[in-house]
Amino acid sequence: MFVIVVYDVGEKRVVKALKRCRKYLNWVQNSVFEGEISEANLTKLKMELDKIIVPDEDSVIFYTLRSTRYSDRQIMGLRKGGQDLII
């Protein structure tokens, strides 16, 4: 499963959210992560994020795709992060 996570959380919690996401996904831009993830790991990530965020103030959006076959990814301007397997 492919997932894109976008979060908008309070300044105090943003680093925590960032660190949690790094464990599972690749950083693409500020507050945006993407990557291949298993169903179980997605649930784990959701639970971890759930503990961090304050429901009244923060918001996290998960876009899940079964595969990236029908998607197209284009970048304008800088390429900030990504998922290179060869570094």
Place this chain on the structure above:
Amino acid sequence: MKKTLYIFSNGQLRRKDNTIFFMNEEGEQKYIPVEDTAELMVFGEVDINKRFLEFCSQQEIIVHYFNNYGYYSGTFYPREHYNSGYMILRQAEAYLNMESRVSLAQKFVTGAAQNIRQVLKYYQNRDKEVGRQLQEIEELSTKIKETCDISVLMGIEGNIREYYYKAFDVIHGQSEFVFEGRSKRPPQNAMNTLISFGNSIVYSTVLSEIYKTHLDPRIGYLHATNFRRFSLNLDIAEIFKPILVDRVIFTLIGKKMISKRDFKKDSGGLMLKENGRRVFVEELENRLKTTITHRGIGNPVSYRRLMRLELYKLEKHLMGESVYEPFVTQW
């Protein structure tokens, strides 16, 4: 499927915020998701500390090291998490019993020979003149079943490879990559360098797959178990070398992705430069990810997974559930 990470840059690997952190010499930082990593292949000059290795062990991440020349130098093989005394006994039993050891070794050689044949047939259908080599190999293949000595078996395997490699020049038809006989440690020409480099990656890939099963990589059947190395991965790799490494080499040469300029003379032999290694690894990784429809399963299966299935078949064989038959590619 968890991913393989190839590190060519120099720098340091650390555990940071419960994930993998890599910083290169220029200070460029990168976080790698642990949960999506199965193995690391380290080619660059990388600093590692104990904390990081402990973390790898905990996360069951296997780390392969290659030296400056691209040779396999070793593996950080974390504490086994699939422990099975039963399986080790079975493996040892099959090894100690000469009859069963030879029959397994024969299977590996047969598998390798048949996959070699398939590769040659593929090119024969594309009007390459490899008929003679094909015939020689078929003849030698008939001898495999009659042998009951491991060293003779390895000899036959060597002869098959010899004829096979003779077909290489005909297949790619480029003077830059003439074969001129197999040479190792160090390889003397471009073709040999490519073969050696590809083989060492496949060996470690199979080793990583073995880690995910109950099998012990130290007990091999065709390759003798000795005091030093892992040998089961060498056995299984025999089957996959022709369809993975050699075909990748033909692709790289055919599409001119690699040229004479990607090699350098070093320590009495010829080595791949970093850029050449990257291109090779990228292509091999793509090949490993490629899926084919598996006849038994009926679903698409990647070559990497196919390696694991091969190990499962071996496990079943050792447990006496079904007789091991090597994977032979179709198409």
